[in-house]
Amino acid sequence: MYPWGTNRRINAASNYLKREFGERIQKVALDAGFTCPNRDGTVGTGGCVYCNNDAFNPSYCTPDKSISQQIHEGIEFHEKRYRSAVKYFAYFQAFSNTYGSLEHLQQVYKPALENDNIIGLIVGTRPDCIDEYKLEYFASLAENYYVVIEYGLESVYNSTLEKINRGHTFEQSVRALELTRQFGVKSGAHFIFGLKGETRRQMSDSAKIVSELPLHMVKFHQLQIVRGTQYEREFIEDPHTFNLFSLEEYIDFISEYISCINPSIIIERLAGETQPRNNIGMLWNLRYDQVLKRIETRMEELDLWQGKKYLNNKQNRGKQ
Numbered sequence: 001m002y003p004w005g006t007n008r009r010i011n012a013a014s015n016y017l018k019r020e021f022g023e024r025i026q027k028v029a030l031d032a033g034f035t036c037p038n039r040d041g042t043v044g045t046g047g048c049v050y051c052n053n054d055a056f057n058p059s060y061c062t063p064d065k066s067i068s069q070q071i072h073e074g075i076e077f078h079e080k081r082y083r084s085a086v087k088y089f090a091y092f093q094a095f096s097n098t099y100g101s102l103e104h105l106q107q108v109y110k111p112a113l114e115n116d117n118i119i120g121l122i123v124g125t126r127p128d129c130i131d132e133y134k135l136e137y138f139a140s141l142a143e144n145y146y147v148v149i150e151y152g153l154e155s156v157y158n159s160t161l162e163k164i165n166r167g168h169t170f171e172q173s174v175r176a177l178e179l180t181r182q183f184g185v186k187s188g189a190h191f192i193f194g195l196k197g198e199t200r201r202q203m204s205d206s207a208k209i210v211s212e213l214p215l216h217m218v219k220f221h222q223l224q225i226v227r228g229t230q231y232e233r234e235f236i237e238d239p240h241t242f243n244l245f246s247l248e249e250y251i252d253f254i255s256e257y258i259s260c261i262n263p264s265i266i267i268e269r270l271a272g273e274t275q276p277r278n279n280i281g282m283l284w285n286l287r288y289d290q291v292l293k294r295i296e297t298r299m300e301e302l303d304l305w306q307g308k309k310y311l312n313n314k315q316n317r318g319k320q
């Protein structure tokens with residue numbers, strides 16, 4: 001049994017939620033029609049080089065439908081697929097879901113908060129789209145709902161953030177996480193492995209930095225080349241400028257990486273899954289649950305678990 005109370009080698013979000021809520025929770029992905037300062041000219045116009053938000057949205061989730069309608073259709077979809085799910089989190093996923101005035105955000109989230117099936121909000125956004133007023137509002141919601149602000153950080157290196165046209169620095173990411181913690185609101189973070197110009201060594205080393213961030217949960221993805229992005233154009237021009245992970249390479253990499261991650265951070269995802277028709281890079285031809293199983297099997301073979309090396313390193317640092 002590991003410190004998070006299961007025999008799994010990762011502190012998995014699914015187990016955490018089961019412990020907290022006593023039942024399986026599903027997320028209903030929503031597109032509230034937000035845009036993004038890295039697309040509308042406020043920070044930039046081209047967007048991040050890998051971004052095509054449409055590639056990740058489920059079919060029921062389009063901004064021409066009201067939030068209530070999207071929730072209704074999302075719940076119907078999940079009820080057919082996972083017969084056991086009875087409670088849901090509203091997942092404001094597309095673009096930057098805190099990019100607007102506080103009054104606008106309150107209007108947007110209202111239908112989700114009024115739905116009896118919804119017990120939490122997960123709000124995906126950028127680190128430069130949050131402030132004290134919004135966090136005060138989220139803190140008030142967190143008194144009655146499970147609330148996580150999920151920040152796209154993507155890399156801990158400013159050189160990478162610049163190359164991917166992210167439009168913010170890692171220092172801004174840290175400030176947003178610190179501020180969120182000060183308001184007592186849970187933070188999530190999203191990182192991508194395999195971004196151009198970032199070495200495998202840099203990626204491995206980032207575990208130390210990620211482990212010290214005030215994070216409730218984290219998602220890791222391998223880079224996928226998605227249609228309709230700047231990366232697609234660069235990949236077509238010269239695929240050799242990319243160093244994409246094969247499935248086997250990634251399983252080895254992420255198994256080691258997770259052993260260096262602080263065991264108190266909940267793992268929400270260890271790999272990405274894009275519709276094969278949208279992905280022109282390295283196709284793994286496995287569903288996410290199959291990839292996850294392969295990773296956990298590899299961790300078992302290598303006798304690794306989340307935090308094993310993190311804790312060893314910490315002890316060694318303490319002795320110095």
Ligand code: SF4
Nearest residue numbers: 036038047048051095
């Ligand atoms: S990834 Fe997020 S921040 Fe970057 S362009 Fe897309 S929506 Fe904007």
